[in-house]
Amino acid sequence: MANTSARxxxxxxLLQTHRFWPGTELAGRLEVSxxxxxxxxxxxxELxxxxxxNRGVEGGYQLAPGGSMPPLVVDEEEAIAMVVALGGTASAFGGALSEASLSALAKVVQVLPGRLRRRAESLRAATVDAPFSQAPEVEAGVLATLAQAIRDQERVRFGYTARGGSAxxxxxxxxxxPHRMVTVGRRWYLVGYDLDRQDWRSFRLDRLAEPAGTKAIFRPRDVPGGDAAAYVRAGLSRGESLRLTVSVAAPRPHVERRIGPxxxxxxxxxxxCRLEIEATDPRWVAFGLAYLEAPVTLVDAPESVVRTLREWSQRLGETAATAG
Structure with missing residues (x-):
């Protein structure tokens, strides 16, 4: 592919992302005759x-299936999206789906061009996934820059919009x-050592802007507790922590596949099984218990969780009653 032009x-x-291209439209997209x-x-x-x-007035071009799979042609954002999506699926679900996702992830990374492969591997190595996480939109460039900095042990500077404090x-x-990126509670976080405050901090990525490497290399420190995801969860629990104990009438392997870590x-x-659960949002507790698909008994639960379960039960019951 070395002598293949950018065009x-x-x-x-374009051929990989569209089933059929009329010749005139394809030429127009490429701005060629x-x-x-x-x-x-x-x-x-030839490659x-x-x-x-297809010839004629309605003629055009189509990349046919079959044969060996051609090298993937993706841009940086597409590569990052694939790694995040497949990695998230692998960690959030158990069994065959998890194994298939890991297999697909390995194949995708393997066929990426060298530069994109390094960035994708950086992101995979720098990210800690938590089940049932659905992070809000974060710019792909932010993820890539931070992932590379984590991999290269390079200090970064960025703008950060504080929610509380003096300003x-x-x-x-x-x-x-930077130490690791974590998805917890439907959000992305960067865990790192704040040099200005001389302490560990977690930063929400949707509040983080224009990260840039400084070319200054650092010696990695040990994150408090040794677990980046646990560190973020602990920080969140200091705000609003929901702890509950439930009994599930299902064997442990089934529960592990459904709810994991x-x-x-x-x-x-x-x-x-008996489950000890800690969360920050009662809605995610309700979702997790429903996803178990097994009888559940509340042993000890906050009132907010009980109230949410009752509201969901009533709303879903009313919805079911509308069925013909």
Whole structure:
């Protein structure tokens, strides 16, 4: 692929993302003549890509399936999206789906071009996933920059919009030794050592702007407790912590596949399990208990969790009653 022009790579990318391209539209996207387009199509065929063509007024081009899979042509944001999505699926679910996701993730990373492969591997190594996490939108460039800095042990500077403290809502500059990125409670966090405050901090990525490496290398420190995800959870629990104990009438393997490390699971003599759960949002507790698909008994639960379960039960019951 070394002698393949950037335009030909762009053509391949377009063919991979659209089932059928009229020739005139494809030439317009590439800003070339039809003659040049045909020459580039021939070049792809010489490289082994099965490009089918239809002649006539409605003629066009289509990348046919079959044969060996061609190298993937993706940009940085697409590569990052694939790694995040497949990695998240692998960690959030158990069994065959998790194994298939890990297998697909390994294959995707393997066929990426070298530069994108390094960035994708950096992101995978720098991220700690938590089950049932659904992070809000974060710019792909932010993820990539921080992942590389974590991999290279490089200090970073960025703007950060504080929520509380002496200047709520004001964007402050931070100087940090990044350790890991974590998804907890539907949000992305960066765990790192804040050099200005001489202490560990977690930063919400949706409040973080324009991270940049400083070319200053640091010696890694040990995160308090040795677990970045646990550190973030502990920080969140200091605000609003929900702790509950439930008994589940299902064997431990079933519960582990359904809820994973989201709770402490202890097998009981009757074949069921006892769960110790800590969370920050009663809605996620309700979702997790429903996802178990097994009879659950509340042993000890905060009133907010009980109230949410009752509201959900009533609302879902009313919805079911509308069925014909």
């Amino acid at each position: 030909t790579l762009r053509l391949l990318s 039809m003659r040049t387009l045909r020459r580039d199509i021939d070049r792809l065929r 082994g890509y099965p490009v089918h063509s 709520p809502g004001e964007e402050l500059r931070r100087h940090v030794e 989201w709770a402490t699971i202890v097998a009981e003599e009757d074949g069921g």
